[in-house]
């Protein structure tokens with residue numbers, strides 16, 4: 001399942017995903033850095049170590065890779081390619097029922113997404 005859209009808010013420090021089933025997902029940049037799926041970070045976590053992440057870290061670039069996205073972080077780390085299923089499984093911020101207030105969010109379009117039909121966005125998590 002590919003998301004319909006991805007938004008990256010530097011101001012909020014959140015990556016924002018719109019899924020075809022209407023789910024909206026917000027992922028903290030710092031959490032994404034902590035959960036980086038590259039072999040280096042994976043090995044680090046497997047040794048029981050915690051990746052030290054500055055909460056001010058930001059995703060500075062989002063590069064669509066077809067099956068997921070490569071995220072480039074402000075600390076220069078850019079090895080992680082996050083498959084869609086991996087992102088979908090990460091913790092989301094479902095606390096607030098306020099869904100659409102994305103001032104300052106820049107979006108990239110995914111040209112390889114077959115689902116171009118705009119679906120009505122449901123509020124929050126089911």
Ligand SMILES: [Zn+2]
Pocket residue numbers: 036037038039040041042077079080
């Ligand atoms: Zn990594």
